[in-house]
Amino acid sequence: MVNIKELQASIGETPILKGLNLEIKPGEVHAIMGPNGSGKSTLASVLAGREDYEVTGGAVDFEGQDLLEMDATERARSGLFLAFQYPVEIPGVSNINFMRAAVNGKREHDGLEPIKGKDFLNLVKEKASLVELDGRLRNRSVNEGFSGGEKKRNEIFQMAMLEPRFAVLDETDSGLDIDALRIVANGVNAMRSPDRSFLVITHYQRLLDYIVPDFVHVLVDGKIVLSGDKDLALKLEEKGYDWIKEDVIA
């Protein structure tokens, strides 16, 4: 589904990703953990097509296509989704109009007519219930004045609306209370399927109790330095990252 090879990316003159390799097969859930500032969100942004980052080397194959050749809109329409670590507020643009434009963008790409108003509203109802998103939030401006947890739920709601093939969740668990964490995780689990893959960025093992990953990777200083199964997350929770820096990298 996604094959990342020797990916290097910089912001300005500063290299952040320094030769990152990762292959994700259809249906798999991969988790990425790693210290603050190690490049996790940078990886997510580069995959989503943020232009602030310059890709200086490597390649990313997304279902047989050269992902790095596509712009952000095309990537999304081709089935890539990023749940932002910090979802953006857009005052004056209602959540529901925003989502309709997004859904219709994808439909255009798939050669379909714009969705009918009634069908759209039914879809919204169905998907909002998946993450128990308060109905009132739908008509408000995108993320404006949403609490931290509401923003994260809204990300998962958007994901559910767009039904991506590959979703990157960047710290979707941060800022969620215990109940919300379970709700969001259930929303993600409901979307797991043999032809949909996930890359889950998190600092906490707790999320991975709910969304059980097939693989766990440790990102340090722009590279994946260690990979394992879900037990690796438990070990990281217990021991932190210092032992990796000492044992593995040295």
Added chain:
Amino acid sequence: MTGTAEPIVMDLKRAPNVHAATQAKGEALRAALAAQRTGTGLAAEQLDALPVPHRRVERWKHTPVAGFWSTPEAPSVQTIEAAGSEACPVPGLHAYRMVFVNGTFDAKASDLPVHNGVRCEPISMSDADAGSQGPLESTDWFAALNQAFATEGMKLHVAKGVILDRPLLVHHHTSGENNANFMRHDIHIEANAQVELIHWSTASDSSTGMVNIMTHMSVESGAVVALDKVQDEAGSLQHLAFEQINQAQSSQVRVHTGTIQGNWVRNDLNFRLNGEGCETVLNGFFLPKGKEFVDNHTTVDHRAAHCNSSEQYQGILYGTSSGVFNGKVFVRPHAQQTNAYQQNGNILVTDKATINAKPELEIYADDVKCSHGCTIGQFDEEALFYARSRGIGEKEAKAMLVHAFIGDVLEGFAVAEVRMEVEHRLAIKHGWDTWNDTLESA
């Protein structure tokens, strides 16, 4: 009125500031006009005394006048039919209509209100003589030029308590080259009357020259007036619009100014709140592109207590366009418990676009609430990326942000058909396929 014996700073006369070359050009234009047309016989002394505007005159600092000085020609056409245009620029609008083509009243294209208590006629057919229009309140040379040469326009009188059943559209159309079209609208709304007015200006692709429109409005106590003003002129005109609106006690006036298209536009909108309890709203948007220039100068003069004024101007500047916003708010010594709000937001889409924005508040009363804010920025890149990451195209994402940025102003237009046509025209000009028509009601 103010109770102060001494004139306060805002009233002080400034020494005339003359720029010899510009002065000569202005005087040549005036002489050419005087040779060609009858004029009103008014304002000669003011014109003698006022400097022709140039960059060293405070209110014209960022407003280039170089395009004004071509020798005017007599208009080639005088009817909307001959100009090959539409009498009503707003599809589906059910309104009374006065059409002026190159400054001449087009009776055939017009549909004057027939309504009890409403007198509406072109100045040329009015039995009240032109001299009744009162003294010039503006100290602007171009305004004085209007007063000297505007022999046509609308005379509107709405009697006490009358509610006009439909909006009244005044359509100015310009075509042909080297125009010097002067119009003067005199509007008198008596106590507790209510009207919705639309001023819509259009022009043909090849039109050049000056359009100079002066609107005088006297709004008596308890009257309610909305004015939707839309400028959508092709060609390369210099468009000047002066509005002097005097409000009596407890009257309400809302003016919305939308500049969709215009080579060079200067709006000079002035309110005087003379009685207590006035409500004043003045909002506007401007979206110039290419080399267009749009200037909004506004003044709200709080002369009485307990008045509220609210002002919001939003500009989005594309290409190498430029804009000016100057918003003056005066609160006179006795205008206690004034509530004055002013906001001006600007987005520069390119690094070649410019805006000169200046809020000016002069407050001489102590028990008042005045706030103002002014922002100049770019499109919110984070928001754009967020939208694109959801599969929304860049153009559509930008259109969404534009809609959000001017949405409050658009909402405020009084006549729904006007608002819809404004959105439609903006979409055509900027190549947006869709406006996100709202679903909330669905």
